[in-house]
Amino acid sequence: MTGAEVLLQTLAASGVEICFMNPGTSEMRFVAALDRVPEMRGVLCLFEGVCTGAADGYARMAGKPAATLLHLGPGLANGLANLHNARKARSPVVNIIGEHSTWHQKYDAPLSADIEAFARPVSGFVRVARGVEDIAAAAGETIAASNGPPGQVATLIVPADFSWTEGQSGADLQVCGGSPDPPPALSDDAICNAAKLLRAPGTALLLGGRCGRAHALELAGRLHRHTGVAVFLERSTPLVAAGRGRFQPPTVPYFPEPAIAALAGVRDLILVESQPPVSFFGYPNTPSYLLPEGCVVHTLAERGQDGTAALTALVVECGAPQAGWQAETPAPHPPEGALTLDALGAILAARMPENAILSEEMVSSSGPVLPHLIRAAPHDRMPVTGGSIGQGLPVAVGAACACPDRKVIALEADGSAMYTLQALWTMARENLNVTTIIFANRRYQILDIEMRRTGTASFGKTADAMMDIGRPALDFVQLAAGMGVPATRATTAEEFDRQLEEALAMDGPRLIEAVL
């Protein structure tokens, strides 16, 4: 087998069965080998940021890594922002980068760049294949590293000549088994300590990592009901089970003032795959650290530990019984008239099918919309993790590949959508079951707010223009159609309701531009 075939076989044998790719010359043999390894699904993207974001979304939903295939340093560079987000989500990603042939690397050819230097800030593991005989081992180590725990971006750099050289036979494949090593054991003392604190006034659990999933939240809900402990979710929790009938703890607010207010009563904070909450940005005369003075921080489970097992141990320790959670069902008659964010949230809550997956990058629109979804049918939500804009649509692509039987809904701000809009083309090409809703306020609205927060109460025309993305207005109906995704525009609540009903009833991709 050639090195490329060894690489593909190793991936497939280790359970990595999808590769989001934007290949170039140095990756051609990998592409050619796809026909000989049918277990691997190649998904073509028109921009590398779509590949890396899709790998993140896939990992969040499938619980195992996808591969990427990117072209040299500049191809990796285009994928870095969403690898940053994947890093913060602790998503396992097998990030494969082609490099120039070994003998070609000494020349300063146009595409020569320091691939490792680009990769290190986003990767927990970087490995350069040292020869064709090394590819199976390098791939096995990379897959294992990606799985963690916690999951991480693991980068494998493969010189082109190794991919076309004949190397090992199939018998030499390294198979890492595809599943993570067992996490570091929990501390009995930490569990014991937490169990003692649960009933004390001012104790709160802060859940992050994999503890936004349904089972962990159910456990946390039992503890809350039984002991009165407060429960918060970390903002960047990569996957949150939500909707009626579920325990839905509040997320730590985005801006520091409401976050500080929400956490004001906390005397003991117990971390479960999370970290002490800090504000997104630093502002003048505002603390970045959000816990009240004197609040003691305890760690029940580190990021790489099994927080769900820790919660289970607490439930057993406390004897917390099962708890049911009620939520009103949404109003049967959705609102009419102006398409406000409130109307939009109410319609979404009423229309969302059971088991939907939300990719959420509404930015300034999320405040009014998300509270409505507490009453929606049970669903999973994938929030922004690393804060790098352009995550939402690619993550939706990956989630739809991981869960073809579920409806994916991408809630996407207009400004954010434009960073990685090429994701729409992959949705059309793969006929992915994604309904994209564009929140078109035609402004970098969040910057309006942030401008004031950084001490500029009023600003001039020129500054204002730098937040105005409505001149010219983006026409998302044409943009989507240009990439093969059927689209409509809604300007009233009735229109949005009708269009959403239609979009959710069909298979395949659809886009609604909601003009706010």
Add this chain to the structure above:
Amino acid sequence: MTGAEVLLQTLAASGVEICFMNPGTSEMRFVAALDRVPEMRGVLCLFEGVCTGAADGYARMAGKPAATLLHLGPGLANGLANLHNARKARSPVVNIIGEHSTWHQKYDAPLSADIEAFARPVSGFVRVARGVEDIAAAAGETIAASNGPPGQVATLIVPADFSWTEGQSGADLQVCGGSPDPPPALSDDAICNAAKLLRAPGTALLLGGRCGRAHALELAGRLHRHTGVAVFLERSTPLVAAGRGRFQPPTVPYFPEPAIAALAGVRDLILVESQPPVSFFGYPNTPSYLLPEGCVVHTLAERGQDGTAALTALVVECGAPQAGWQAETPAPHPPEGALTLDALGAILAARMPENAILSEEMVSSSGPVLPHLIRAAPHDRMPVTGGSIGQGLPVAVGAACACPDRKVIALEADGSAMYTLQALWTMARENLNVTTIIFANRRYQILDIEMRRTGTASFGKTADAMMDIGRPALDFVQLAAGMGVPATRATTAEEFDRQLEEALAMDGPRLIEAVL
């Protein structure tokens, strides 16, 4: 003045008068300060790769740096690929990145990333502002560093708190004068040596860097006519004066076999702001180094030296007189019928107005089209420099900002266009005088060729699908209209001719999708 105002004033006073920006929270004060420094033109882009590519195009045409303004590590990451291209073009770029407030940096906030690590591989100079009192000095050093010689990407990282703190008064501004330091002196020996070699059979000049400009080419043409010396242009020469009436030496071919054939007779190669030619990629059983065995390489001018002055010295030394260059004018009746690349090239040659600026990223289409342009009216051409795809449209944005009185024509492959298509929105917003021609072969055609070159004579359906970007077909007319650029589609030579005539006659942006 606040730090942000000091920064803007320093830029403006040093002759940096345009900033391509995609700001975020940490850059808000810089944006707010725009209204108090009217000498600075802020140009908003919807994606950071547009900002950095535009800065490159601006520098190539204006001969001085533009600034960028990017948001934290992930914002920089999105701009890296075109900074890679700018680095290979030796374009001066003042690359400004906002960082979290100093006290906020110790927390692992979502957007925290290692900005310096991202910046170093593409930057010749990286400077972190150390306080508000340091901003003027840091900005001055960054501007000076960007200017070189040779020009380079110089990165300045500014923590947000310094931008809102009151600092220096206007009197303390550091003004670097905006022009580069004088280049290192030429070697008299090198000139003398080159002068001796010029008439020897097998001597060739290889021009790169600033030696693709009109005056340097004119000098090289005089030497060629007077002494018989062969002249070649480096592929990645960032700006090439071309068109009829000019000396138009051949560019070193892209693939190694024709390049080796073209250079086969060279015994002495004289570098003028260039480097020994190597192939773009390394291939099986093919040398990467393109010069024949035994060829001696001489350096007349290093990258940072003044190659044009060196050519002048040679002209004086040899007494080479002025030379006129004839080229046929294009056929008065453009071709009819099928829209082949040949037809397209012939129509372009006939229609291109005098003094047009071409941004050239045709990839596989360039081979048949470029030879026609030898007969076009005199123009300047900006080729791909670093090979990172997605350069063409952003570079056209920058060139149009630098030269508002000239027509910019972006010759853009369909696959390449999709990496930084957001450039169209900035063209519409700024009413830039750019005609974009999309070469729509609906395939990553170059990869077809490269696949065979890396040793895969035939490949299967799955591999083939990874080069097929026509499923679904991209509709560039809708994509352009969605960003406010009027567009048409041409499927015959007559249609293309009529649409091109119309596009070139109007002011402002226009797009033609040429379906091949």
